[in-house]
Every structure is written in structure tokens, then in C-alpha cells.
Amino acid sequence: MNYDLVICGVGGQGVLSIAWAVDHAAFEAGFHIKQPEVHGMAQRGGAVSALVRIADAPIASDLIPEGTAQMVLSLEPMEALRYAPLLHPDGWVVTDVTPLRNVAAYPDTGKLFDVLFSLPKVIAIDAARLAHKAGTIKAHNMVMLGAAAALLPLPAGLVERQLSTLFADKGTRIVAANVAAFRMGDAAGRFTADLIGGGVPAGVAARVVPRIDFEPTPVDGDVVATWIRRLRSPTAPATARRVFASPRTVQLDLPAITLAG
Amino acid sequence: MERILLGDEAVAQGAVDAGISAAYAYPGTPSTEIYETIRRYAGTVDPPIKGLWSTNEKVALEEAIGVSYAGKRVLVAMKHVGLNVAADPFMNAAVSGAHGGLVIAVADDPSMHSSQNEQDSRYFADFAQVPCLEPANQQECYDLTREAFELSEALRVPILLRLVTRLAHSRARVIPVAPRAQNEANYVPDASLFTLIPSNARRAYAKLLDKQPAMVEYAEASATNALTLREGRRPAIVASGIAWNYLQESLGSALDAYHLLRIGCYPLPIGKLRALLDASTEVVVVEEGYPFIERCISAHGLLREPPIKGKLTGHLPRSGELTPDTLRRAFGLPVRETLRVAGIEDVLVGRPPRLCDACPHGDAYTAINAAIARMGDDVRVMGDIGCYALGYLQPHQAIHSCVCMGSSIGMAIGAAHAGMNPSICVIGDGTFTHSGMAPLLDAARANVNIKVVILDNSIVAMTGGQPTMATDEQVVDLVAGLGVARERIRVISPLPAKAGENARIIRDEIERAGLSVIIARRACVTYAKVIREHRREHGTTAA
Numbered sequence: 001m002n003y004d005l006v007i008c009g010v011g012g013q014g015v016l017s018i019a020w021a022v023d024h025a026a027f028e029a030g031f032h033i034k035q036p037e038v039h040g041m042a043q044r045g046g047a048v049s050a051l052v053r054i055a056d057a058p059i060a061s062d063l064i065p066e067g068t069a070q071m072v073l074s075l076e077p078m079e080a081l082r083y084a085p086l087l088h089p090d091g092w093v094v095t096d097v098t099p100l101r102n103v104a105a106y107p108d109t110g111k112l113f114d115v116l117f118s119l120p121k122v123i124a125i126d127a128a129r130l131a132h133k134a135g136t137i138k139a140h141n142m143v144m145l146g147a148a149a150a151l152l153p154l155p156a157g158l159v160e161r162q163l164s165t166l167f168a169d170k171g172t173r174i175v176a177a178n179v180a181a182f183r184m185g186d187a188a189g190r191f192t193a194d195l196i197g198g199g200v201p202a203g204v205a206a207r208v209v210p211r212i213d214f215e216p217t218p219v220d221g222d223v224v225a226t227w228i229r230r231l232r233s234p235t236a237p238a239t240a241r242r243v244f245a246s247p248r249t250v251q252l253d254l255p256a257i258t259l260a261g
Numbered sequence: 262m263e264r265i266l267l268g269d270e271a272v273a274q275g276a277v278d279a280g281i282s283a284a285y286a287y288p289g290t291p292s293t294e295i296y297e298t299i300r301r302y303a304g305t306v307d308p309p310i311k312g313l314w315s316t317n318e319k320v321a322l323e324e325a326i327g328v329s330y331a332g333k334r335v336l337v338a339m340k341h342v343g344l345n346v347a348a349d350p351f352m353n354a355a356v357s358g359a360h361g362g363l364v365i366a367v368a369d370d371p372s373m374h375s376s377q378n379e380q381d382s383r384y385f386a387d388f389a390q391v392p393c394l395e396p397a398n399q400q401e402c403y404d405l406t407r408e409a410f411e412l413s414e415a416l417r418v419p420i421l422l423r424l425v426t427r428l429a430h431s432r433a434r435v436i437p438v439a440p441r442a443q444n445e446a447n448y449v450p451d452a453s454l455f456t457l458i459p460s461n462a463r464r465a466y467a468k469l470l471d472k473q474p475a476m477v478e479y480a481e482a483s484a485t486n487a488l489t490l491r492e493g494r495r496p497a498i499v500a501s502g503i504a505w506n507y508l509q510e511s512l513g514s515a516l517d518a519y520h521l522l523r524i525g526c527y528p529l530p531i532g533k534l535r536a537l538l539d540a541s542t543e544v545v546v547v548e549e550g551y552p553f554i555e556r557c558i559s560a561h562g563l564l565r566e567p568p569i570k571g572k573l574t575g576h577l578p579r580s581g582e583l584t585p586d587t588l589r590r591a592f593g594l595p596v597r598e599t600l601r602v603a604g605i606e607d608v609l610v611g612r613p614p615r616l617c618d619a620c621p622h623g624d625a626y627t628a629i630n631a632a633i634a635r636m637g638d639d640v641r642v643m644g645d646i647g648c649y650a651l652g653y654l655q656p657h658q659a660i661h662s663c664v665c666m667g668s669s670i671g672m673a674i675g676a677a678h679a680g681m682n683p684s685i686c687v688i689g690d691g692t693f694t695h696s697g698m699a700p701l702l703d704a705a706r707a708n709v710n711i712k713v714v715i716l717d718n719s720i721v722a723m724t725g726g727q728p729t730m731a732t733d734e735q736v737v738d739l740v741a742g743l744g745v746a747r748e749r750i751r752v753i754s755p756l757p758a759k760a761g762e763n764a765r766i767i768r769d770e771i772e773r774a775g776l777s778v779i780i781a782r783r784a785c786v787t788y789a790k791v792i793r794e795h796r797r798e799h800g801t802t803a804a
Contacts, residue, residue, distance in 0.1 A: 011614060023432055027265050035265075036431035040290030040375030041723060044648060046614030061510030062431040062503070065585040067597030081609045087600040102615060104655065107608040115604045 001031075003153045004064045005052040006083045009075030010100050011043040014141030018073065019050035021145060021162040025154045026054045028162075034059045045102050047082060054153060073148045075127070075141055076100045077116055078107065093119050094148045094189065096127040096140065097210045113244070117203040123147055123192040124206035129249070130184040130214060135177030142178045146185025150193050156186055183216035191219045191227075198228035204236050207244035213251055223252055266435045268428040271399045272338070272366050273298035275406030277306060279362070280441040282333035284312040285321035287695065288724035289340030290375035291429040292368035296338050297725075308443065314727050317666070317695040318343035322350040325363055329354075329419075330455055332447030334362040334410050341369040341380050346666065346696065348385070353457060354419045355389035356465045358472075360449040362410035363419040368429045371550055371582035375426075377646075377665065379580065381550035386421040386527060390469055392476050393421040393527040394485070395502040399433040401525065405485070407438075412479065416472050425549050427582065428503050473528070481532050485525025488533045490540055495520060497541035499534075499554055504547040504583055511588040524554060534558055538567060545591075546571035549583055615651055621718050621783035622649040624755035626659035628763035628781070629685070629714065632771065636683065643676065643686035645669040645697070648723045649716050652687070660687060667696025673711040674704050683771045687714040691721035694730035698743060704776050705744030712770055713778045715740070716755075718785040719792045726788040728795045733782065740778045749773075755781040 005022065009015045016037055026033045037050035051064050064086050071092045074080035080095035087093070095116065099109055116122060127143035134143070142163065149156040160182050167175045188209055195205040208231065230236065243250060266274060273295050276284065286296030296314065303310040315321035318339040328335035337347075344351060344367050354363065367385075370376040386393035392412060394405040402424070409420040453461045454468070480486055497520035500508045505523050508516065522537045524530075538544065538558070544567060546555040555571035556562075562573050570576040577583070577591050586596050616623045626649075633640040644650055644660030645668060652659040662672055669686035677684035688697045693715055704711055719732040731739055740750050751770060753763045763781075770777035784792050 010612065012617075023265050027434065032434065033265065034431060034433045036427050038374070039293075039430050039725070041614050041651075042374070044614040044617060044651065044723075045612075047612040059433075060506045061585050062427050062433075062506060063510075063584050065510060065589070065597065067599040078609060079612070081602060081605050084602045084605060085599050089598055089600050091600055103610060103612050105610040107610060111604070112608040115602060115608045118603060119600070 001054070001056045001153060003054040004069040004086075005054070005152070006049060006064065006069050006072045006086055007052065008047070008049040008072065008079045008083055009141075010079060010102065011045050011048045013048070013075040013100070014138070015048045015050050015075060017166060018141050018145045019052055021159060021166055022052050022152070022154070024162045024165070025159040026052070029154055029158060031056060032059050034062045036062045047079060049083060071148060071151060073144060075144055077109075077112055080116060090121065092121045092123065092151055094123040094144065094151070095125070096144055097124050098126065098128045117206040120202060121196065122202045122206050123189055124210050125185060125188050126210035127185065130188070131181050134181035134184060134216070136174065136181075139178045139181035142181040143185035146182035147189035149182070149186045150190040180216045184214045187214045187216065187218055188212070191224060194224045195228055195231060198224070198232075200228055200231040201237070204231050204240040207240035208250070211243050211246070211248065211250045213249045219252060263434055263436045265432050266399055266403070267294055267430060267432050268396070268399050268402045268424055269294035269368070269430070270298045271402035271435045272406045272422065272424065273302065274435065274437055275403040276336040276364065276410075277302045277310065278437055278440040279407040279410040280334050280443045281310060281336050281410075282308070282361075282443045283310060283325070283328045284336045284338070285315045285324045286338040287315055287318045287321055287343055288721055288727045289343050289368075290724055291370055291426040292338050292340045292343070292366065292424070293724045293727070294429070295336075295366055295368075299336070306440070316730055318347040319350055322347040322354065322365065325365075326350060326354050326357070329359045329361040329363040330449050332361045332449070333444045336364050336366060336406075338366045339368075340376065341367055341382050342376060342378065342665065343367070344382055344385055351385065351419070352389050355391045356462060356469055357455045357457060358417040358465065358468065359413050359419050360417065361444055362413040364406065364409040364413060364422055365419055366406070366422040366424065368424040368426065369550055370426050372426070377663070379550065381553055382421060382423045383527060383553045384551065386423070387553070390473060391418045391421060392416070392479065393423055395423045395525050395527070396428065397502050397505045397525060398428070399431070399435050401485070402428065403435050403437060405525070416475055416479070418469070418472060418476075423502070425503055425582070477528050477531060480526045480528050481530040483526040483530070485523070486530045486533060487521075487523045488537060489521040490536065491517075491520055494540055494542050497522065497537050497544045498547060499524060499537070499544060499558070500547040501525070501554060502549050504549045507583050507585045507588050508547055511585040511594065512592060515592075515594070529554065529557055541567050543568040543570065545576060547577065547583070547588065548572075552579075613654055615654065616648065616657075617787050619786045620648070621755040621781065621785070622652060622716050623657065624757055624760065624763075624783070625687070625714065625716055625781035626652045626657040627757075627760055628753070628755065628767055629687070630657065630659055631760065631764035632767035633683070633685070636771075640683060640685070641676070641681065643669040643672045643684075645686070645688040645692045647689040647692050649687060649689055666692055667700060670697050670700035670704060670711070670713055673713070674700060674709045677709050677711050682710065684711045685714065685771070686711065687716055690715060690717040690719065690729045690732055690736055693736070694739070698739065701740065701745070701778070702743045708775050710774055711776060712767070713776070714767070715778060715780045717780050717782045720785045720788045720795070722785045722788055726791040733801070736780055740780070745776060745778050749775065749777045750780065751777065752780045752782055755783050
């Protein structure tokens with residue numbers, strides 16, 4: 001088993017904490033890891049990345065070769081594209097949809113999302129909103145870790161357990177908020193993967209999922225099936241664009257008629 | 262117990278388990294975590310490990326030489342350009358030799374992720390004629406650090422341990438061994454060796470030269486210099502340090518077609534190299550950093566029989582760090598297909614680092630820019646090393662140089678002598694005490710017409726919030742002590758609300774002839790909590 005993961009974002013967003021949690025989960029699962037990361041100047045608001053290599057045999061290179069990463073997990077939508085050259089053609093992009101515009105030349109977000117959501121395997125999450133709901137906006141990174149959990153070669157429970165250690169010195173309230181954030185992300189990530197697995201175009205799912213109000217519990221199978229039916233309809237792409245364009249959140253158990261209208 | 266450690270942390274753990282009694286460092290990416298980790302462990306061993314974030318790398322190494330003189334083991338950590346600052350004690354400690362084990366861990370930064378050059382510290386070890394150990398992975402970081410102490414005491418020389426960014430800042434499993442007890446104090450028996458007046462120095466240097474064959478012998482026998490000779494004459498690869506990892510990744514079983522020599526210990530194992538060259542139709546040298554080995558074995562390109570390929574011949578890129586893919590290309594192997602993203606070029610722009618929101622440096626730059634706004638287009642401001650070097654970029658574009666630690670003040674003096682007026686420079690509090698005090702003493706002695714802006718944010722911020730040596734009134738006192746008239750030391754508070762007043766003060770000082778020091782004093786916002794902790798530790802309060 002070889003699994004190469006790129007975690008990326010902007011300095012200060014918590015990329016390294018995600019890497020720490022994945023490392024330690026993989027270590028506990030008995031895997032070999034190599035995990036290089038960016039320290040220093042770039043952490044001042046620049047593009048930051050950490051690579052995680054997980055394998056059941058010793059790993060030679062600290063760096064990931066081009067075209068081998070199975071996933072780019074990004075805390076920011078433009079950053080999600082920066083590491084595309086490392087991604088396998090079948091690889092996943094799991095990204096937050098909240099732009100962090102600290103550069104003057106930041107692209108037009110309409111164009112950015114068109115490119116991002118044209119990818120064959122993309123999971124888009126409004127992590128900032130879910131983190132706020134979980135109790136702290138700082139748990140944004142843990143929402144995203146949760147969103148990736150279903151696709152990682154590690155049991156989600158094992159990854160989640162690392163959070164208690166990671167946030168131990170911040171108190172039980174912060175640990176609980178981060179666990180809730182992780183679980184909401186996990187619910188959203190699994191839901192999206194199920195949609196795509198059920199034949200919903202990734203670009204449609206990517207425009208709807210960020211607006212859905214997830215709870216820190218897995219989405220019921222019947223609800224998923226309803227959404228798959230709904231989002232496979234010919235009008236779904238147009239509806240999805242409209243849903244994404246509006247900041248309003250959509251309830252998971254929303255009747256089909258409301259969405260279609 | 263098996264743990265996940267950064268390369269830097271593995272070096273620290275190795276040093277602690279080798280029985281160091283002290284450690285010294287100056288922070289610098291990618292070496293900072295070595296001493297940070299030792300500090301965390303310091304109190305867990307008996308007796309506790311002493312140490313300091315030293316004023317600069319030269320001082321750190323001199324403190325370490327003192328520990329070695331007293332018979333105990335000591336580690337010093339710095340980044341590659343830090344060794345330039347410590348070059349004087351480094352070259353001379355090679356001559357005096359070590360008594361207690363003395364290991365200098367130096368982290369190079371190929372590709373210049375956080376540095377102004379990508380110099381290769383193996384040259385420094387060669388220059389000083391001391392051994393260099395070059396780990397390839399985190400376990401070797403741990404193992405070779407411990408080995409370095411043994412070697413240092415066996416040969417009585419300092420040892421350079423060379424890391425590179427991708428090892429220093431990469432995590433993997435490390436299995437430690439039982440720790441060794443610290444040395445008892447035991448002063449160097451022959452003090453003449455550490456008293457390098459010419460008559461002694463000649464004797465000490467002769468001793469260093471006498472040790473050279475033992476160093477080569479050690480390298481020849483070292484398991485980290487592993488020679489694999491296969492049947493018959495065939496192509497060969499020499500790979501050192503982390504390059505070995507990339508080579509395994511990118512060539513895999515294709516490596517079976519080559520003779521292989523893996524290098525992890527210098528001086529170079531001449532016997533093994535001879536055997537390899539004799540059995541090879543050609544040799545490719547793969548090394549992270551400068552073409553050090555390639556230059557040695559090809560005699561700077563003069564000898565190429567068998568053909569020797571590497572960075573000097575254009576076979577591999579001459580600058581920047583290696584990657585598995587550069588090696589695949591160099592060996593004519595296809596790189597893998599990657600995800601193609603249509604339209605990516607229209608929506609992906611660079612994201613350089615920037616000053617944090619509400620950073621005091623930003624307000625200081627706003628004031629400086631306002632002060633010089635009507636003085637013509639060609640006013641230059643000498644900058645220095647630290648977060649505030651980001652002032653070169655948008656939106657401030659306020660500095661016009663950044664050469665090396667402390668250079669701003671000396672460059673401003675020289676530029677003033679060359680006729681530049683106004684001659685302005687900016688330097689942070691950490692960089693000022695690192696190497697800015699000596700040039701300010703020059704400026705004060707000669708009353709050179711320069712304006713020095715000290716950006717006092719109470720912390721060494723760029724490397725992650727290490728304590729500064731002087732802040733607040735201590736900076737004023739240092740500046741006055743160096744001979745700057747008290748009335749020419751102006752303290753401003755870099756805040757948006759005071760932009761106009763601050764610009765006026767800077768302009769006033771520019772208009773007065775002679776040396777002025779303007780201290781822009783406001784604590785770093787990002788490390789506010791750490792600064793409060795440092796203040797509590799030192800019993801000082803905010804100014």
C-alpha cells in the first residue's frame with residue numbers, strides 16, 4: 001500500500017496540524033510515513049504545503065514524485081490547484097471554497113470555481129461555515145481533515161482520536177469543537193463521495209455540497225439516495241449553479257421540489 | 262520508544278541520548294527546531310542540559326568550544342549561512358581540536374526556501390579539514406549525531422553534521438537507543454592546544470594534519486559509505502545524503518544495473534572511490550547542493566576517464582534542490598502523467614509571503630515611505646534579514662537591499678561615504694544584537710550621516726518566536742552605550758494613528774546631519790503571547 005497526500009493552504013491556516021494528525025494516525029496504524037513540510041518564511045501568509053507519504057514498506061523519498069499523489073487536500077480554493085502536477089490523473093481534490101485574497105492578483109472567483117469544479121474528482125466544502133457551527137472558526141482545518149477522512153487509507157476513528165492529543169493543551173471545549181468540526185467534514189466528504197459514486201457529476205456535487213447544512217453525524221442512506229436522484233436530473237447543473245451562487249444554506253432533508261424550483 | 266520525528270528533532274534526540282551537557286544555537290530556517298527540541302528535553306535529564314539561544318552563531322560555537330574544553334559533550338546548531346558567521350571559531354576549533362565531543366549541526370537550504378544562498382556546508386568541513394557526516398533519513402539523523410560525538414572524542418576534532426531542508430523539515434519514524442550518561446568535567450590536559458599563539462598553533466595544526474589519515478580510514482570503513490560492486494565493467498552511481506532517497510524512488514530496481522557508492526561520511530573514502538572508478542564505464546554523481554564530490558573525483562573536470570557526469574556537466578541541474586523527477590529526467594526515464602487541469606493558468610497566481618495583518622513593521626514602512634516621499638524617486642533604504650525583508654514586496658516596497666545578517670548598517674555607512682544622502686537603513690531588534698551593534702559602533706565613532714531605523718518588535722519572529730536579546734529600553738541603552746547621542750535616539754510607536762507624527766520625526770532626523778537612530782517600538786502581533794511569556798521569565802514589563 002502506498003498513499004501520497006498533499007495538504008496545502010496559506011500560512012496560518014493550520015496545514016501542519018492536519019499533517020500532524022494524519023502522521024500520527026498512520027503511525028498508530030503501523031504504517032511507515034515520510035512527511036516533509038514548509039517552515040519559515042512562507043508561513044507568513046504565503047503558500048504552504050505538507051506532503052504525507054504512507055506505505056506498508058519503508059519509504060525512500062521524502063518528496064512526492066509528479067503524478068503520484070492520490071489526493072490534494074486544500075484549505076483554500078486557489079491553493080487546491082497549485083499542486084496539480086503532483087496529482088495522479090485519477091486523484092482527488094478536496095478543498096474548502098472560501099477564497100483567501102491576500103494577493104492583489106487573486107483570480108476572478110467565478111472562473112476559479114469553473115476550473116476547480118471541472119475536475120473529475122473534486123470534493124468542495126464550506127469549511128469556514130461548518131467550523132463556525134462547530135464552535136470555533138479555527139477548526140476550519142479539522143473540517144477539511146474530516147472531509148478527506150473517507151478517502152484516506154486510515155480508519156476515520158483513528159484519525160479523529162489524534163485530535164484529543166493535538167488540542168489537549170487547549171482545553172476540553174476546543175477539543176470537542178474540533179471533533180465536531182471533523183465529524184461535520186466527514187459527513188460532508190462521505191456524502192459527496194457517495195453522490196459521485198452514485199453518478200452525480202462532481203461539478204454538480206461541488207456546487208451543492210458547500211451550501212448544505214451538515215451535522216456531526218453521517219448522512220442517512222435514504223437521504224443520500226434522494227439527493228443522488230435529484231442531482232442526476234438534467235436540470236441539476238443549472239440548479240447547482242444557482243444554489244452555489246446564493247449564500248443561503250440548504251437543509252439535508254429539503255424536499256426535492258424546493259431545490260428543483 | 263519509536264516516535265515520529267522531524268530530521269531536526271532526530272538530531273536533537275540523538276544529541277541528548279549521546280550525553281550532551283550543553284547546546285547552543287542561533288535560530289535560522291531550516292535548523293531552528295534542533296535547539297527548540299533540546300530546550301524541551303533539557304530538564305528531563307540529569308543533570309539538566311545547559312544552553313542558550315546565543316547572540317549569534319559565532320558566540321554559540323565559542324560557548325560550545327568552552328564546554329568541549331571542559332571535557333563535556335556539546336551540540337551547536339545553525340543554518341548554513343550561520344556557519345559563515347561562526348567561520349572564525351569553526352576553522353580554529355579544527356586546529357585546537359575538540360576535547361569533549363563537539364558537533365556542529367548545520368542545515369543547508371538548497372532551493373533557498375528561506376535563505377539568500379544555497380551554499381554547501383561540506384565545503385566548510387573540507388576547508389577546516391574535519392569530518393562531515395551527512396544523514397539521508399531521520400533515523401540516520403539520530404544515529405549519525407550519536408556517532409558524531411563518538412568520532413569527535415576518538416579523533417579529538419569537531420564534527421560537522423550536514424542536514425538539508427527536506428530532511429530537517431520532514432518527519433518519519435525513529436527508533437532511539439538507551440541514552441548515554443554525560444561526561445564528567447575533565448579539563449583539557451594540554452591547554453597549549455587551545456592557546457593558538459603561533460608557536461602552539463603550528464604544533465596544533467601539525468596534529469590536525471596527522472589526524473587526516475585516520476579520518477580517511479574512518480570514512481573508508483564507515484557503513485554509511487556503502488560500496489556495491491557488481492559483475493564486470495558497467496556504469497556507476499555515486500549518491501550522497503538525501504540524494505540517495507530520490508535515487509531509490511526514481512530508479513527503483515533499475516539501480517541493479519549500476520555499481521553503487523553511497524556517501525554519508527567525509528572525507529571521501531578514496532579507496533572505495535578508486536575501486537568504483539576502476540570498475541566503471543561511466544560515473545554519475547548525484548548529490549544535494551554543490552557538485553562537491555563530482556569536483557573532487559573529476560579533479561574539477563580535468564580528469565574524465567571514465568566519464569564523470571553530474572552538475573558540472575549539465576547532466577543534473579546546477580542549482581536548486583534535487584527531486585525524484587529531476588533524477589528520472591536525468592536518467593532518461595519518463596515522468597508520470599499528472600492530472601491536467603484545463604484553464605489553470607488563468608486562475609492560479611503566486612502567493613508570496615507577506616507581513617501579517619496589523620504588523621508593526623508595516624506601519625514603520627508606511628512612516629518611512631511618507632518621510633522620504635518628497636525627497637525624489639531615488640531614495641534607497643538598506644534592509645536586513647527578518648520578517649521585515651518582506652517590506653521589499655508589495656505593498657510597501659520600502660527596502661532596497663538584503664544581503665546578510667546585520668549588513669544594513671554597514672552598507673548604509675558605505676553608501677553614505679559614496680555620497681548617498683539620505684542614507685537610511687532598517688534592522689530588527691534580533692538582527693541588531695546578532696550583528697548590527699558592531700557597524701553601529703563604526704557609525705557612532707565616525708558620526709556617519711546615516712539614519713538607522715531599528716524595528717523593535719520584541720521577538721525573533723521569522724523563525725518562530727525565539728527570545729530577543731534586547732528590547733524596549735534595553736535597545737535604547739545599547740544604542741546610547743555604543744556612542745549615539747541620547748537626543749539623536751528617537752522612539753516612535755508604529756501605529757496607523759501615528760503615521761503622520763512618525764513620518765515627521767523620521768523626516769526631522771533625515772534633515773539633521775549626522776547619525777540618528779529611530780527605534781520603531783511595538784510588539785509583534787503574531788507572537789504577542791510568546792512575548793508576554795518571555796517578559797514574565799525575565800521579570801520585565803512592556804515599555
